[in-house]
Amino acid sequence: MGVVVVAAGSGTRLGAERPKAFVELSGMTLLEHALRGVVATAGVDEVIVVVPADLVAGAEAVAAPMTGPTGPTLQVVPGGAERTDSVAAGLAALSGAVRIVLVHDAARCLTPVVVFERVLEALDGGAAGAVPGVPVVDTIKVIDGEGLVTGTPSRDSLRAVQTPQGFRREVLEQAHACAVAATDDAALVEALGHPVLVVEGDHRSLKITTPEDLERAERLLRLTAG
Ligand SMILES: Nc1ccn([C@@H]2O[C@H](COP(=O)(O)OP(=O)(O)OP(=O)(O)O)[C@@H](O)[C@H]2O)c(=O)n1
Numbered sequence: 001m002g003v004v005v006v007a008a009g010s011g012t013r014l015g016a017e018r019p020k021a022f023v024e025l026s027g028m029t030l031l032e033h034a035l036r037g038v039v040a041t042a043g044v045d046e047v048i049v050v051v052p053a054d055l056v057a058g059a060e061a062v063a064a065p066m067t068g069p070t071g072p073t074l075q076v077v078p079g080g081a082e083r084t085d086s087v088a089a090g091l092a093a094l095s096g097a098v099r100i101v102l103v104h105d106a107a108r109c110l111t112p113v114v115v116f117e118r119v120l121e122a123l124d125g126g127a128a129g130a131v132p133g134v135p136v137v138d139t140i141k142v143i144d145g146e147g148l149v150t151g152t153p154s155r156d157s158l159r160a161v162q163t164p165q166g167f168r169r170e171v172l173e174q175a176h177a178c179a180v181a182a183t184d185d186a187a188l189v190e191a192l193g194h195p196v197l198v199v200e201g202d203h204r205s206l207k208i209t210t211p212e213d214l215e216r217a218e219r220l221l222r223l224t225a226g
Pocket residue numbers: 006007008009010011012013014020021050079080081082083084086087104105106107108207208209
């Protein structure tokens with residue numbers, strides 16, 4: 001099984017001095033936190049880390065010691081302009097032996113191992129794709145271009161989805177080959193008509209997007225340590 005960790009975003013909304021995955025949280029970069037969860041997951045054979053082109057060497061120095069002598073192989077490759085380009089770059093770097101792929105955001109750096117396990121379990125059960133999701137707590141409105149509400153979908157059928165998102169490799173490759181604009185990999189797979197299962201996500205798997213998210217993650221880490 002292979003894991004593609006996408007860490008090539010710039011982090012515009014975070015507004016830090018360096019790309020988001022290289023920002024520190026409790027003394028460790030987001031990328032290192034994310035990799036801790038990845039390498040602690042049983043069954044990972046290959047890890048591909050996708051970073052901005054000028055940070056490949058730096059990321060290698062940080063990430064390589066994290067896998068240990070008996071751990072998965074690790075490669076660092078340059079990403080692209082959009083998240084889908086970075087995922088595609090990671091996919092292309094996997095060896096031919098990999099049949100199952102998990103795609104994980106470095107920005108979801110505190111994802112617990114149990115979430116990786118739930119996604120893998122769903123794939124073991126035969127799903128073509130599986131993604132973690134949490135129930136939506138707000139009421140969601142659909143609006144038109146003027147801001148007028150055109151609908152209020154039932155919350156019971158809504159889930160906010162996270163990563164890691166897991167797929168059979170051939171399905172994900174096929175989806176990326178006919179890539180349309182999408183904000184996650186599951187949407188590309190769904191567009192081809194493949195079933196994608198939502199498994200239970202976790203509030204600790206928040207995506208660090210804004211400075212407030214970074215503070216929330218610091219608080220979560222303090223709670224876990226204490
Ligand atoms: N060209 C890109 C864009 C995003 N990502 C990765 O995709 C994940 C989710 O993206 P997001 O949180 O939106 O990160 P950024 O694009 O960096 O954030 P922003 O939109 O604020 O610039 C992150 O781990 C990010 O590093 C990536 O690898 N390559």
